[in-house]
Amino acid sequence: MHRQDPSEGLILAPAWERVAWALREEPQLLDDVARARMERNLVDAWRARSARAVALPSGKLQFSRAMLIASALASAAFGALCVMFLPTDRHELAANATEVPARFDLVIDDGSVQSGYLTEGQVIESGRHGRIEVALEQSRVDIAPDSRVRFERLGRSELRLSLITGRVEVAFHPERVGEQHMSIETRSARVLVVGTQFSVDVDGQGNTKVSVSEGTVQVVPRGQGETRFVRAHEQIEVPIQAPQEREREVSEVIKSRLRAGSDVSATRERAGAEAVEPEATPLEGRVMRRAQHTRADGELESARGLLLAGRHAAARERLHRLARSETQPTSTRVEALVLIAESYTSQGQIPRAADTYRDAVNLAPHHPSGYNALFALARLNERYTDDRSAAGVVYREYLERAPRGALVSQAREALCRLGDASSCE
Amino acid sequence: MSKLPHTPRDPLPDLLSAHAEEDRALLARAASGDEAAVRKLYRSHVGKLQRHAARILGVTDPDVEDVVQQAFLAALDGAAKFDGRSSVQTWLFGIVTRRALDAARARYRRRRFSRVWASLGLGMGAGGDQSPPDHAYQAANEVEQMLSSLSPLQRVVFVMHDIEGYTFSEISGLTDVGISTLHGRLLAARKCIDATVTQHAQTDNAARPARGQDDA
Numbered sequence: 001m002h003r004q005d006p007s008e009g010l011i012l013a014p015a016w017e018r019v020a021w022a023l024r025e026e027p028q029l030l031d032d033v034a035r036a037r038m039e040r041n042l043v044d045a046w047r048a049r050s051a052r053a054v055a056l057p058s059g060k061l062q063f064s065r066a067m068l069i070a071s072a073l074a075s076a077a078f079g080a081l082c083v084m085f086l087p088t089d090r091h092e093l094a095a096n097a098t099e100v101p102a103r104f105d106l107v108i109d110d111g112s113v114q115s116g117y118l119t120e121g122q123v124i125e126s127g128r129h130g131r132i133e134v135a136l137e138q139s140r141v142d143i144a145p146d147s148r149v150r151f152e153r154l155g156r157s158e159l160r161l162s163l164i165t166g167r168v169e170v171a172f173h174p175e176r177v178g179e180q181h182m183s184i185e186t187r188s189a190r191v192l193v194v195g196t197q198f199s200v201d202v203d204g205q206g207n208t209k210v211s212v213s214e215g216t217v218q219v220v221p222r223g224q225g226e227t228r229f230v231r232a233h234e235q236i237e238v239p240i241q242a243p244q245e246r247e248r249e250v251s252e253v254i255k256s257r258l259r260a261g262s263d264v265s266a267t268r269e270r271a272g273a274e275a276v277e278p279e280a281t282p283l284e285g286r287v288m289r290r291a292q293h294t295r296a297d298g299e300l301e302s303a304r305g306l307l308l309a310g311r312h313a314a315a316r317e318r319l320h321r322l323a324r325s326e327t328q329p330t331s332t333r334v335e336a337l338v339l340i341a342e343s344y345t346s347q348g349q350i351p352r353a354a355d356t357y358r359d360a361v362n363l364a365p366h367h368p369s370g371y372n373a374l375f376a377l378a379r380l381n382e383r384y385t386d387d388r389s390a391a392g393v394v395y396r397e398y399l400e401r402a403p404r405g406a407l408v409s410q411a412r413e414a415l416c417r418l419g420d421a422s423s424c425e
Numbered sequence: 426m427s428k429l430p431h432t433p434r435d436p437l438p439d440l441l442s443a444h445a446e447e448d449r450a451l452l453a454r455a456a457s458g459d460e461a462a463v464r465k466l467y468r469s470h471v472g473k474l475q476r477h478a479a480r481i482l483g484v485t486d487p488d489v490e491d492v493v494q495q496a497f498l499a500a501l502d503g504a505a506k507f508d509g510r511s512s513v514q515t516w517l518f519g520i521v522t523r524r525a526l527d528a529a530r531a532r533y534r535r536r537r538f539s540r541v542w543a544s545l546g547l548g549m550g551a552g553g554d555q556s557p558p559d560h561a562y563q564a565a566n567e568v569e570q571m572l573s574s575l576s577p578l579q580r581v582v583f584v585m586h587d588i589e590g591y592t593f594s595e596i597s598g599l600t601d602v603g604i605s606t607l608h609g610r611l612l613a614a615r616k617c618i619d620a621t622v623t624q625h626a627q628t629d630n631a632a633r634p635a636r637g638q639d640d641a
Contacts (some may be wrong), residue, residue: 020587023584030471035468
């Protein structure tokens with residue numbers, strides 16, 4: 001079956017055998033991030049199934065019709081006796097259960113792209129064009145675009161959210177007024193709710209605005225200032241108190257990063273945050289047409305939503321379209337390519353990711369976004385391939401191109417790590 | 426003289442190793458509700474299973490993860506049915522194979538249907554479909570592109586026999602397809618790959634002088 005290559009005199013295996021050999025030698029596709037995400041999804045699904053199995057035991061006992069009717073009658077009679085004679089308050093039973101199920105739907109372009117259940121301590125972000133609808137037992141929280149909220153407490157007697165930034169609209173209608181409480185904490189105030197409909201806005205600085213459309217809320221400023229009651233059709237603004245609040249903001253960011261764990265989106269966000277380089281030419285941003293910016297941002301945001309929902313192929317298709325469009329600003333096209341590269345990375349397609357980062361660098365060789373892509377490429381080489389020299393070359397390329405860039409110290413540290421003693425301080 | 430290694434991996438060590446015994450114990454614990462066992466079982470097999478599903482469906486296919494997850498859930502649900510005749514890994518491979526094959530076949534049928542539809546001048550392909558033969562299979566590199574030229578069953582038997590090293594009787598047991606059919610499909614798959622490689626080589630040769638002129 002083996003044939004001789006006339007040009008080189010080598011004995012060649014048949015093509016299928018060479019293909020099989022190459023595929024056998026292929027490394028595993030899963031990176032640690034994807035592996036962790038898949039594991040978490042599996043365990044969640046398995047827990048949900050186990051819970052259902054406990055609720056609905058699948059025993060093979062065969063009941064006769066008479067037995068079924070008898071047991072139904074007995075249950076009904078027992079239920080009636082409980083209602084008539086037992087002093088137990090059903091609300092009390094409900095209140096003893098620990099957590100309220102909080103179902104969320106991430107909505108982009110009027111379509112739900114992701115849904116699931118929130119747990120205590122979880123932080124969710126709506127993104128620029130996404131909206132999140134959270135349904136709790138007696139209340140509903142609508143999180144507006146560009147907002148970030150942490151669900152601190154999801155108890156039956158207490159619901160507590162932290163609005164880090166953005167806007168939430170809340171409808172809270174408890175069954176037992178006075179026994180169930182809801183509060184929303186911002187950096188400048190605490191909004192205590194008894195039973196009402198209202199919205200809370202937090203701007204970039206942390207100033208809080210509360211508007212009430214039904215009922216009354218109590219607003220407690222965090223610094224100096226009196227507690228106020230805001231009634232229906234009234235609104236109040238609570239300004240932030242600078243130094244103390246700035247400290248809180250910093251600790252907030254650190255805490256949220258620590259909480260991010262192995263989540264793909266969080267990792268992506270963290271990687272993005274690390275790689276962000278300050279704009280060297282801030283004027284360029286002003287020259288760009290705003291309308292074009294907004295449309296492109298929308299496209300990027302919806303692609304991000306698709307990536308978060310795990311729909312990589314669809315997201316990449318959208319991003320490729322954006323990256324190819326010559327009418328878009330270069331920074332947007334580079335960002336699209338970087339997102340494509342991150343998507344490939346998360347799916348373990350490292351060579352493709354590297355090619356895409358390089359495309360991004362070539363598209364903007366003298367722009368900060370291009371420098372960022374170069375740094376990301378170096379990091380990819382360092383983390384995902386065994387080729388330390390290639391990683392070193394790219395880090396050096398970054399240092400040459402962006403000698404005053406924000407990532408210079410990280411690039412030097414990486415070079416030191418890779419064995420370049422001259423970069424170690 | 427250089428010669429490429431071409432002996433398929435022998436699955437026997439897997440069957441006999443201590444890992445197989447450990448896997449059985451893990452599966453039993455996982456089935457009884459031990460979350461740590463579920464995680465450990467998952468970690469030790471997910472890499473291979475994911476790669477296997479990706480070879481059948483295409484590396485960039487968004488269904489790959491879903492197939493692997495559903496296979497694991499099915500395995501945990503049906504752990505009582507595991508009779509211990511094969512290793513847990515082989516058993517899991519079987520579940521993933523069947524699920525991936527079902528998904529690939531469904532697409533293959535849809536694609537064939539859309540081609541017929543297009544040939545009648547209807548549907549999205551009516552404007553002249555220029556897509557590659559298996560556009561549902563997105564290859565990550567040239568080697569994987571060779572797999573895209575195969576039908577789903579050809580792909581499965583080629584991957585399991587020539588890459589993973591399973592015997593025909595094992596593959597037959599895992600896929601419920603007869604041995605003679607598998608044998609025929611494997612020969613067809615090998616021929617198809619040889620033809621594709623030859624075609625690629627001819628295309629490259631044809632392009633080479635043109636590149637030389639450019640350089641000159």
